[in-house]
Amino acid sequence: MATLRQRKHRPAKPLAVMLPTAEGLPAEALALLSSPAAPVVLVDKTRIDGLCDDIAPGLAEAGVMLASNPLQHLVLQALARPVVMTSGNLSGRPPALTNERALADLAGIADGFLLHNRDIVQRMDDSVVRQSGEMLRRSRGYVPDALPLPPGFHDLPPLLCLGADMKNTFCLVRGGEAVLSQHFGDLGDEGVEAQWREALRLMQEIYAFTPQGIVADAHPGYRSAKWAASMLLPTSGCCITTPTPPPAWRSTAGRWRVGTSSPWCWTASAWGGRRAVGRRMPAGELPPVRASGGPAGGGAPRRRSGGVSAVAQPAGPLPGLCAGLAKLS
Missing domain, CATH: 3.30.110.120 (Translation Initiation Factor IF3)
Structure with a gap:
């Protein structure tokens, strides 16, 4: 060993x-x-x-x-x-x-x-x-089986959802179903993006899938977002720190549990953080804090805990969140 x-x-x-x-x-x-x-x-x-x-x-x-x-x-x-x-x-x-x-x-x-x-x-x-x-x-043995989406998604046009740069999977959405790709890991690692692009091409070919729109992470530095910007299709930037949790947060298992290490706000800044628990309930949010560690903090949230511990307690049912995050360091 x-x-x-x-x-x-x-x-x-x-x-x-x-x-x-x-x-x-x-x-x-x-x-x-x-x-x-x-x-x-x-x-x-x-x-x-x-x-x-x-x-x-x-x-x-x-x-x-x-x-x-x-x-x-x-x-x-x-x-x-x-x-x-x-x-x-x-x-x-x-x-x-x-x-x-x-x-x-x-x-x-x-x-x-x-x-x-x-x-x-x-x-x-x-x-x-x-x-x-x-x-x-979810990868070998489960991909590319389609997953049924809950009510409210059936009328969506065919969408290509690209995911973020870390722990990436992409998704084809059409006809009330979601076809998730295999796990790719971090697109920034050498050689991963090339495999990701080839899988994008092959998956769309297998399913005869022609997207009418693209959903990409709003972070402008992500490779997936840059690829989306190069496509001649309507693109929606997905930001999980919006005031109301979007329906797409819903997991296929029927639970709601979302977290992120590097959220990007509609105001074009890295902004706080939020977690939804239970059934589409905003569980509170953190105010903006200094991004300790610079870009490296995106992949290691504990680097930012020093700034988090110095801010006021967040509103909502998370009075111990700041203290808990500070312990991660």
Whole structure:
């Protein structure tokens, strides 16, 4: 484990474990692991026999998975023991999609390579689901299945929703359904934007999708927003800090829970923050604060906690929010 973490420059992020059997795991986890989607399932670490502490340091849960393709079944049958799984990429780059890229990028990480003459057309990370069924990353096995939208969305024209730059997914909306893309991660990482653009093209081709409008994050520095501006289509900037939470905040699971690390206000400034809980209830907001850490603060909200702790308590039912945010530092 120490060697793998050193080679991948991944000192603390959790890794997944592929188990030869699901013996001893809760029934809820077994049902998810055995489903056609075969996601990574987060389970209590105490339910996994012989788990190394370095798999998910400092966490109560660890990600487990079962073999889901013939090659994985052959490997697990031969080894008859758990195998640590990690993506084939350099730190800060997307997974390698070609033999040539894998050999070039991973020569200092992998001791051996098993190559194939079939190309990888689309990157598809593993989906990650909690034992309870809560979806944390919707990707392989679930994409590109369409999700039904609640009443009020059926009359919308076809919309291409691009998402933000961090933890990106995009979405095709039409006919009361939303087709979400796979997880892409941060568009600012080397090589990710190129994969994102190709997936945009391919997904629209597969669904014969012709958008009549584009929805993009209002942040002018985002790559997704710049791409939207280059298209000859009506574009709406989505700002989650509007006085009334927009209907699009509604999750497909029927819950409302939204947060952001770098909101961009209609006044063209990075502005406070807001969270909606329950059923379309504004739960309060923070006044503008100094952006400690500059642009780096967008990816690490704790950098801004110093400014947050110095402002007055926010209005609404969040009297302890400032103090709570300050503790993050």
